Amino acid sequence: xxxxxxxxxxxxxxxxxxxxxxxxxxxxxxxxxxxxxxxxxxxxxxxxxxxxxxxxxxxxxxxxxxxxxxxxxxxxxxxxxxxxxxxxxxxxxxxxxxxxxxxxxxxxxxxxxxxxxxxxxxxxxxxxxxxxxxxxxxxxxxxxxxxxxxxxxxxxxxxxxxxxxxxxxxxxxxxxxxxxxxxxxxxxxxxxxxxxxxxxxxxxxxxxxxxxxxxxxxxxxxxxxxxxxxxxxxxxxxxxxxxxxxxxxxxxxxxxxxxx
Amino acid sequence: xxxxxxxxxxxxxxxxxxxxxxxxxxxxxxxxxxxxxxxxxxxxxxxxxxxxxxxxxxxxxxxxxxxxxxxxxxxxxxxxxxxxxxxxxxxxxxxxxxxxxxxxxxxxxxxxxxxxxxxxxxxxxxxxxxxxxxxxxxxxxxxxxxxxxxxxxxxxxxxxxxxxxxxxxxxxxxxxxxxxxxxxxxxxxxxxxxxxxxxxxxxxxxxxxxxxxxxxxxxxxxxxxxxxxxxxxxxxxxxxxxxxxxxxxxxxxxxxxxxxxxxxxxxxxxxxxxxxxxxxxxxxxxxxxxxxxxxxxxxxxxxxxxxxxxxxxxxxxxxxxxxxxxxxxxxxxxxxxxxxxxxxxxxxxxxxxxxxxxxxxxxxxxxxxxxxxxxxxxxxxxxxxxxxxxxxxxxxxxxxxxxxxxxxxxxxxxxxxxxxxxxxxxxxxxxxxxxxxxxxxxxxxxxxxxx
Numbered sequence: 001x002x003x004x005x006x007x008x009x010x011x012x013x014x015x016x017x018x019x020x021x022x023x024x025x026x027x028x029x030x031x032x033x034x035x036x037x038x039x040x041x042x043x044x045x046x047x048x049x050x051x052x053x054x055x056x057x058x059x060x061x062x063x064x065x066x067x068x069x070x071x072x073x074x075x076x077x078x079x080x081x082x083x084x085x086x087x088x089x090x091x092x093x094x095x096x097x098x099x100x101x102x103x104x105x106x107x108x109x110x111x112x113x114x115x116x117x118x119x120x121x122x123x124x125x126x127x128x129x130x131x132x133x134x135x136x137x138x139x140x141x142x143x144x145x146x147x148x149x150x151x152x153x154x155x156x157x158x159x160x161x162x163x164x165x166x167x168x169x170x171x172x173x174x175x176x177x178x179x180x181x182x183x184x185x186x187x188x189x190x191x192x193x194x195x196x197x198x199x200x201x202x203x204x205x206x207x208x209x210x211x212x213x214x215x216x217x218x219x220x221x222x223x224x225x226x227x228x229x230x231x232x233x234x235x236x237x238x239x240x241x242x243x244x245x246x247x248x249x250x251x252x253x254x255x256x257x258x259x260x
Numbered sequence: 261x262x263x264x265x266x267x268x269x270x271x272x273x274x275x276x277x278x279x280x281x282x283x284x285x286x287x288x289x290x291x292x293x294x295x296x297x298x299x300x301x302x303x304x305x306x307x308x309x310x311x312x313x314x315x316x317x318x319x320x321x322x323x324x325x326x327x328x329x330x331x332x333x334x335x336x337x338x339x340x341x342x343x344x345x346x347x348x349x350x351x352x353x354x355x356x357x358x359x360x361x362x363x364x365x366x367x368x369x370x371x372x373x374x375x376x377x378x379x380x381x382x383x384x385x386x387x388x389x390x391x392x393x394x395x396x397x398x399x400x401x402x403x404x405x406x407x408x409x410x411x412x413x414x415x416x417x418x419x420x421x422x423x424x425x426x427x428x429x430x431x432x433x434x435x436x437x438x439x440x441x442x443x444x445x446x447x448x449x450x451x452x453x454x455x456x457x458x459x460x461x462x463x464x465x466x467x468x469x470x471x472x473x474x475x476x477x478x479x480x481x482x483x484x485x486x487x488x489x490x491x492x493x494x495x496x497x498x499x500x501x502x503x504x505x506x507x508x509x510x511x512x513x514x515x516x517x518x519x520x521x522x523x524x525x526x527x528x529x530x531x532x533x534x535x536x537x538x539x540x541x542x543x544x545x546x547x548x549x550x551x552x553x554x555x556x557x558x559x560x561x562x563x564x565x566x567x568x569x570x571x572x573x574x575x576x577x578x579x580x581x582x583x584x585x586x587x588x589x590x591x592x593x594x595x596x597x598x599x600x601x602x603x604x605x606x607x608x609x610x611x612x613x614x615x616x617x618x619x620x621x622x623x624x625x626x627x628x629x630x631x632x633x634x635x636x637x638x639x640x641x642x643x644x645x646x647x648x649x650x651x652x653x654x655x656x657x658x659x660x661x662x663x664x665x666x667x668x669x670x671x672x673x674x675x676x677x678x679x680x681x682x683x684x685x686x687x688x689x690x691x692x693x694x695x696x697x698x699x700x701x702x703x704x705x706x707x708x709x710x711x
Contacts, residue, residue, distance in 0.1 A: 004708055006705070006708040008705070025704075025707075027694075027695040027696055027697065027699075029707070030695070030699075030703075030704045030705070030706075030707060031695060031697055031699045031703070031704075032697075036707040036710065039707050040707060040708075040710075043708070055705065055708075057704055057705040058701055058702055058704050058705060060694075060704055061694030061695075061701070062690045062694050062695050062696060064690070066683075066686055066690070066696050067686075067687060067690055068519060069519075069647045069666070070669060070673060070679060070683050070686075070687075071562060071666060071668075071669030071670040071671075071672060071673040071674065071679070072670075072673045072674065072679070072687055073522045073525045073561065073562075073670055073674060074525055074528070074529065074674060075687055075690060075691060077522075077525050077526055077529040078529055078532075078533075078691075079690060079694075081529060081530070081533060104515075104517035104518075107515075107517075108514070108515050108517050108518035109518060109519065109521070112521040113521070113526065153646070153647075153648040153649060153650075154517055157516055157517075157648065157649040157650065157652075157653050158515060158516045158517025158649055159515050159516075159517050160515075184321075184653050185321070185589065185650075185653070186650075187589075187591055187594075187650070188591040188646045188648035188650065190591060190595075190646060191646070192646040192647050192648050193645050193646045193647030193648070194647075194683060194686065195646050196696075197682055197683060197685075197686040197696050198643070198680050198682035198683050198686075199680075199682060200597070200644070201592070201597045201598065201599070201640055201643055201644040202596075202597070202598075202640075203592070203595045203596035203597040203644075204595060204596030205595040205596060206595065207591045207592070207595050207646065209595075210591070210594065210595050211591075
């Protein structure tokens with residue numbers, strides 16, 4: 001059994017309490033084995049700082065991001081409206097997501113359909129907790145290690161979040177080394193726009209191989225990501241080059257939770 | 261008024277008349293697009309236009325072409341003051357009219373002419389390097405296959421025209437200053453010539469008459485060249501020098517991650533969910549039929565042809581100068597996929613131009629059995645996009661090729677049910693399980709009790 005303390009929105013409602021924040025886990029974070037570890041790392045941090053948070057549990061459903069990016073506006077809006085009904089019924093005000101795609105969709109696409117929330121990504125929350133002195137990440141096993149951060153498109157270019165994940169890495173006392181294509185010029189992992197769920201079109205190379213190759217030229221100890229899809233793509237890329245013994249692919253939340 | 265003044269005035273009327281005629285056609289073509297709200301938030305729009313269009317902010321992510329482009333841009337804008345003088349001289353038969361700006365205490369005109377010569381030199385230098393980058397160094401984004409044929413010719417014609425126009429200016433000034441030194445009758449001393457002075461030795465030994473011929477020839481060549489160039493740019497990719505400004509002004513000011521919301525879909529979905537709190541104007545929700553009434557049937561979902569795009573997307577197609585920064589940053593293109601965001605913009609322009617010619621011919625558009633999707637853009641291109649926004653980020657004039665890709669995807673998915681099979685499975689999973697993979701919604705919280 002896990003020692004994580006997790007309460008659902010329904011449990012809070014039943015006890016007449018209101019959580020500080022809703023943790024929107026996302027489909028990858030709920031079902032993908034690798035991404036579930038990221039979810040648990042986020043919860044570990046939330047538990048550690050004693051934040052009152054809730055999850056929707058079985059009431060959560062896909063935000064509709066892959067449908068929207070693939071052009072299925074019908075399906076997207078069906079998902080969005082159902083989710084908005086659930087969120088509004090619980091009078092949710094503030095949401096932290098474990099996935100940049102959920103983050104972008106809840107933050108930017110839901111207001112037009114009647115869902116208005118303050119939405120942050122987990123890297124922003126971790127940074128805020130560090131800045132507020134509630135979370136100490138210094139001096140862990142990543143001290144002095146070389147870490148390169150792969151920008152998630154839906155965090156970076158889509159929403160201009162470049163600093164929060166980097167700030168967390170710097171707080172680890174790690175050696176942050178950016179790839180040539182980073183921040184605004186970041187190179188996609190290849191999974192966005194619903195590519196995660198289909199085979200790539202014919203080409204000379206897979207996008208994640210191109211990107212991993214770039215990351216590996218820096219000879220990092222860790223490739224840090226902030227998105228479960230980037231995690232899958234970069235992990236596959238590292239395996240492709242048989243480097244999984246030398247280079248770890250880890251989420252910012254896992255790096256921050258490592259020392260807890 | 262001499263015959264040459266009359267010829268000049270006729271040229272001026274014909275040159276600007278043709279320009280206005282073609283500009284009106286482009287405006288008509290752009291307005292074939294659908295309405296989209298881009299006239300709000302005026303102060304933000306002025307600010308972004310000053311920064312990005314006037315200030316060239318986004319060009320500087322690649323400093324070398326940015327500096328060369330700045331030479332050409334500033335030169336082009338400021339040398340127009342000298343062109344204004346040529347217009348005045350042409351109409352009124354004066355010579356170097358602006359030399360009235362030479363005052364005893366400050367020879368302002370001489371300063372201006374000297375400054376323009378320096379600029380003209382930088383323009384020539386910039387264009388020459390651009391020509392070399394395209395034709396000798398073969399910078400990758402400037403030699404890609406979508407540029408084969410007319411686009412490559414177009415680019416080289418622009419660069420050569422600018423070099424030739426500037427050369428005529430230098431030769432004219434060289435002949436003029438030689439005549440000034442000879443104290444020739446109409447050629448009073450005016451101007452300073454830091455660049456063309458180096459051409460003067462080439463003209464030594466020529467008779468006064470020959471020098472006057474050269475000076476007059478270059479003057480006419482330059483002015484006719486400018487009228488010609490003006491009417492060339494409007495049918496060329498070079499029209500970005502004008503459209504960049506409105507295009508940036510009407511930029512999408514929202515987060516790049518926010519895609520447009522289809523109100524027509526919202527109406528349908530709300531009807532399906534049996535809730536319609538805010539029916540759009542002129543429409544009423546009928547509980548008995550479960551449908552919206554009192555309205556024309558919804559437009560096509562997504563975009564099949566240029567008529568389904570917005571006027572802003574069509575303006576972007578006309579603004580694109582085919583620099584290829586978008587394509588050179590596109591992850592799909594860089595890994596050998598068919599998709600090139602630049603080609604999406606070029607195809608859109610080609611199609612809207614074809615539609616325009618059709619309208620010219622038939623008074624109104626007569627169905628030609630073609631469309632943007634299918635005849636110009638293929639499904640393989642569209643499905644290679646990762647929606648990463650690198651192309652949108654890169655564009656120096658805020659063109660958004662991604663919005664066109666998504667609009668055509670919407671047509672493919674919602675009108676034709678033509679998504680790739682794997683995506684159809686994903687849609688089914690989302691619909692049935694609330695997740696893109698086939699997992700039971702009941703297992704959503706399992707992570708909390710696992711290790």
